[in-house]
Amino acid sequence: MKYEFARIERKWRDIWASRKTYAARDSGGKPKCYVLIEFPYPSGEGLHVGHARPYTAMDIVARKRRMQGYNVLFPMGFDAFGLPTENYAIKNKLHPADVTEKNIARFTEQLKMLGYSFDWDRVVNTTDPEYYKWTQWIFLKMFEKGLAYKASIPVNWCTSCKCVLANEEVVGGVCERCGSEVVRREKSQWMLKITDYAQRLLDDLDGLDYIERVKTQQRNWIGRSTGAEIVFKTTRGDGLRVFTTRPDTLFGATYMVVSPEHELVKKSADVLENTAEVRDYCESAAKKSDFERTEMAREKTGVRLAGLDAVNPATGWRIPIYISDYVLSTYGAGAIMAVPGHDARDWEFAKKFGLPIVEVVSGGDVEKEAYADCGAGTMVNSDFLNGLSVEAAKAAITKWLAEKGLGEYKVNYKLRDWVFSRQRYWGEPIPIVYCESCGYVAAPESELPVRLPKVESYETTGTGESPLASMGDWVNTTCPSCGGPAARETDTMPQWAGSSWYFLRYADPRNDGELASGEALHRWTPVDWYNGGMEHTTLHLLYSRFWHKFLYDIGVVPTPEPYLKRTSHGMILGEDGQKMSKSRGNVINPGDIVAELGADTLRLYIMFIGDFEKSAPWSTKAVKGCKRFLDRVWNLAEGQPGGGDVYSAAHERAVHRAIKKVGGDIEAMKFNTAIATLMTLVNDFYEAPPSRGDIRALLTLLSPFAPHIAEELWEIQGFGGLACEQPWPEYDDAKTLGGDMEIAVQVGGKLKCAVTVPRDSGEEDVLAAALASDRIAGLAAGKEVARVIYVKNKLINLIIK
């Protein structure tokens, strides 16, 4: 009989579906295990072979956990709000909701085709009002707690599309869609105060089992630094606050710089002698696109605030204040004390503008370059700090500042609050109304969800407002607080909103009274193992940790962290080694592979392709090798095994080794070597016929990787039940070892030959065996064995003189 993969795969898919083999049980005594993959954005292109890699990997993990006796939750859903759908819909004059529905149907079909063991009864869809009702609810809770606020901030403005772009829509400084210039523009936006959680997001990383590069990237993104906040007095009498990580260098601060957006500029207009020059500089800085800012980043520019100076509180010097765009308005206090002797940027600026450079830490040559990395230096020219180390000086000056009321110890973060508004149609409406007399008022919970209106045109308006703004009927409403006329918020939430909590909904996806019941959340959360892309590390992964912590604080979820373990997969590249893309024409469609070679072959190959964490190029030839392997398995097991019930010590050892290796490799995500082990096992079975027990073990181990063929052969063999419901096999360590060991024999560290001795032989026996061999006897003849290094069951190294 031939291996008819198409028939077999269809058959078992239907059986699993009708039996609900993979449903997560909301009751029962088994320990739970929550295995999660990032739910896809259902794009028009359909399932990509890149999706199959993490999905197959975690499907293998989920299947193994079930076999290990866990009650497994392995769900799937769709993150369906967002720009590509909206743009596609605009272009083709369709409604985004209809496009989404079609895309989800297609994705579902393709995912089912690959035999994933998802619990299909728990599917969530972020665009479903029954779902986004709770996304809105969480937003309202944040609003209630003061974590959602409106602020005027610079946003990306496309000069051609006349609309606001998200950061991720700006590619290389130009609009992703039309290629036109993008400039910054002040706009009032909804913001979420993720910065309130910065320290906890940082601290709690320590206790999590995330791969190291994820932790590092999140730490860098949060960007904690410590130093002091110091207030300088201006000659006008105002206080000018700065943040510095080097308060020890205060005696070397010879001028100050404020960002062009700094309030001091407007506030001091009355005393400025060069108002026009300052205004010009600020205006040109504001007009600069992000692109220009990066391009011109290195060349320092600036204008002095003539007529206004500051006083260095340590030296009493009167020092000038400059305005320059090398100081960012968004970090620290938006102003710095400049210490050109010990900061490369300040040094460059001081040289250009002829400002004094004072050395306060000895060890470098501040006339040649800034001596910035001066941890080993000693303080000089710094009054009471002289002679101290940098570290001691930091402590001393911070204490001094605090005593004098001039400053204090301060922690700063690079992390900024989350811009939560999008002027787009296809997103969750922000459930807020604006009332002239009451301000921003939350929509009452009873009115949730605030639905997206179905309308004719949802194209961008050109004014920078959301398309929703032009829908008078929807916008005009009454104030929930005073009953007067009010207007709905027309901004929608960003793509990241719905995905910030979706894993909670899987626990209880049909609940219409809560986002999920406390009982369900206790049962299933936190997620035990979450795999996803590195590109989400500082976006989705950080955002959802933030939301989860907030929900923990208000008593909705039982744990402060959502995911116990995080791993990440590498990309699948095209056959040419380039990133797969339509324009390059190197896209592999998983559907084609399934049709030609079967889902099991695709699953196997995508796991065999290479190191799971690294990117790997597709190879059409190598896929066939995996098909060949399954053919070999089929030929081995579709009839009665040649070995019958005959016991073979060699096979028993091979099977126990395979159980150990495959199990360990799945846990370590080394799927490629797990499959190599199975291939080796099958090769062994071709050399000497396996017994029924050997076949049984092989099929059990193969079942998570290639579930359809494993199930069919399991049935043919008449083992009873389903292969995927068998207990995961145990191995006996003693049985993985053979009776005799081959010991490598080295002379002076160079391999010469090998001898076979009983396992665990002692040094004398191995040495004797080695010396007895022709090769070593020849080399040692007439010489003395000066030293012997013996590694048990591995090798022996003889030093001969």
Added chain:
RNA sequence: GCCGGUGUGGCGGAACAGGCAGACGCCCGGGACUUAAAAUCCCGUGGGAUAAUAUCCCGUACCGGUUCGAACCCGGUCACCGGCACCA
């Protein structure tokens, strides 16, 4: 510039923890089967010297070190990939 990662055959990649480098697969070569081809099965396959499957030499980006022994540890150099990028 900073942070992180990676450099191993013709190719994808193995090598638990400093102990036989190249598992497994692809490609390629040879053989069996076949009228023939495909498929399948078996054998070979890092480079070089050699009649040789004997033996020897070289070999894990490069240079040096530690060690009985280094792909692995240490110092330095180079290349590539990813992220951040005037963060005070």
